[in-house]
Amino acid sequence: MRESNENQSGMFLTLCDDTVKRVYEQMPPDEILYDLAELYKVFGDSTRIKILYVLMETELCVGDLAQLLGVSQNAVSHQLRVLKNNKLVKFRREGKIIYYSLSDDHVRRIISQGMDHVKE
Amino acid sequence: MRESNENQSGMFLTLCDDTVKRVYEQMPPDEILYDLAELYKVFGDSTRIKILYVLMETELCVGDLAQLLGVSQNAVSHQLRVLKNNKLVKFRREGKIIYYSLSDDHVRRIISQGMDHVKE
DNA sequence: ATAACATATGAGTAAATATTCATATGAAAG
DNA sequence: CTTTCATATGAATATTTACTCATATGTTAT
DSSP states (O other): OOOOOOOOSSTTOSSOHHHHHHHHHHOOOHHHHHHHHHHHHHHSSHHHHHHHHHHTTOOEEHHHHHHHHTOOHHHHHHHHHHHHHTTSEEEEEETTEEEEEESOHHHHHHHHHHHHHHOO | OOOOOOOOSSTTOSSOHHHHHHHHHHOOOHHHHHHHHHHHHHHSSHHHHHHHHHHTTOOEEHHHHHHHHTOOHHHHHHHHHHHHHTTSEEEEEETTEEEEEESOHHHHHHHHHHHHHHOO
């Protein structure tokens, strides 16, 4: 927990003091940056990325997802929960079957942006 | 390792078969999706996100980074190595001091995109 | 009601990873 | 060349996390 920008015994002296102070003042609250990291953490697993990636094409049910990705139903279900909790996917029920889809275009954009970087 | 899209004992039958098959065929190779997940994994740690975030403003040396983020020099150094290995930051030496900065605008764009999603 | 099927979930385990501690490297100053 | 300062790094540890197994929930059909 930080409560001051004051200099004390050599703090903030390596670079021009003003620059460091300015950067410090413009930093968003820790919680925001923590949330941002948490968001990326969700994208940072290959099973989840695969789920999100195929959902860019079409909605899919749990069983089909499992087969497409070649992982167990349990594993997919666990990861779908993570995606659900983070509001990256939504779902609708049709009888026994539950169809998952991307919850909005942000997800699509984030993945595309990442793809651009990877393809280099 | 998957070698066929063939149906065998109830595979790909839940949804319209063609849809699942089409999605399967359009999936990028596993390696690409794995790399994509790896990229996001790098962003998915609060120390690293903080480093990247402050580097959007200005280049900074290791010591200043440590003080700004309130973590030890060791920790910052370890994380800078991860960022370096993934080509998200670059650095220049000036005597004893090493200044780190973002390696390109992709990084900036990815973070901004994520921020948009978090701020909702 | 019971069986069959699709999905969800809790507990346990194994693997990944972020930090700390101690120490190494490398540059500049005396 | 020795000391000091800035940064890097190896090993050990603690925490997180993704998966498996077993089982639960909920829906439809008989």
